Amino acid sequence: MVTENTTPNRGYPEPAVGNTLEVDVGRLIAALRAIDVDVANALAAIVSKAGLASPAFTGTPTAPTAAPGTDSGQLATTAFVKAAFNALVDSAPGALDTLNELAAAIGDDPNFAATMAALIGTKADAAATTAALALKADASALAGKLDKSGGVMTGSIQDAVLAPSAAPTKRLGFNLAAITAGQKRDIIMPDRDVDLAGLGLREIAAASLSGTAQDLSFPSTTKLIDISISGLRSSTGSNPVFQLVDSGGPETTGAIGGVSDMTATSAATASLTSNINITGSNTSSSVYTVGATFRKHAGNKWVITLWAGRTDSGAQKTTLTVSEKELSDVLTGVRLTFANGTDTFQAGGTISARYWTA
Secondary structure, three states: OOOOEEOOOOOOEEOOOOOOHHHHHHHHHHHHHHHHHHHHHHHHHHHOOOOOOOOOOOOOOOOOOOOOOOOOOOOOOHHHHHHHHHHHHOOOOHHHOOHHHHHHHOOOOOOHHHHHHHHHHOOOOHHHHHHHHHOOOOHHHHOOOOOOOOOOOOOOOOOOOOOOOOOOOOOOOOOHHHOOOOOOOOOOOOOOOOOHHHHOEEEEEEEEOOOOOEEEEOOOOEEEEEEEEEEEOEOOOOOEEEEEEEOOEEOOOOOEEEEEEEOOOOEEEEEEOOOEEOOOOOOOOOOEEEEEEEEEEEOOEEEEEEEEEEOOOOOOOEEEEEEEEEOOOOOOEEEEEEOOOOOOEOOOOEEEEEEEEO
């Protein structure tokens, strides 16, 4: 009878007293084979384990979560890190809960504290400012006073003194739109240094006449033009004429009225149908002095009155021209030229102008 003894832990077959040699050899062979299998399995399991030095884990390894504030060599789990981050952010708003957002909020200035200290140093001292403001009048003391930037003075103003400033030109302006029918305004001007530009008067300085045409430009708000000409003379005797200018250029037709040349013994009158003639007839030797007024009547219609006197040594004459011209658009200028369009101004002539705007 075979005695089947086994090891206490793994149950490997053992030899036993009373067994034949053949039986125990067979049992030992079976034990060795079982041990070989277990050793192979153990080795495979050991190979799959992480080493103690710099282990590389896979999957989702877990570890105990350290208490908040732990400062040791213990592993920090994701739960520990998340709790520390939440404590750092606390209740900061969403726009300021990252370091990048905080840096942007201070202008990415690494010296923010020094920058702010320098800026504060440029501000007025609070105590000094409060003391200075205490010396100023309160708002109730300004009631009924004239605004510096505008206002209305009432009653009889005996004297108004305009203090001098750094500017060399002083202007006194009036709102003419506020004067209604039946009202009047008396203006007493000082005896010198008066600039009427504040009343809408502008000047175009005298310029020499040259070429075939002389153009004067005016703003669209112009309502009255006064033109003076001295030494007007043409190259071949073509009549000098005025043409009104709008956005379409000089208008060479449509002027109506009359021109009258007067001498000591006679007068010759002619109708106007195109340009605004300065004389009824002309010669290349005639030299004229001219004064012309252009007055805006209504809409784009202008009324023109001019006097011209011959000032050379030839037969003396005086010319009166009265005309009106309705433009297609707002007046932008006045042109002085000749009826034939090709004559040129002779040397010595000058032209200047004054004009008033609305």
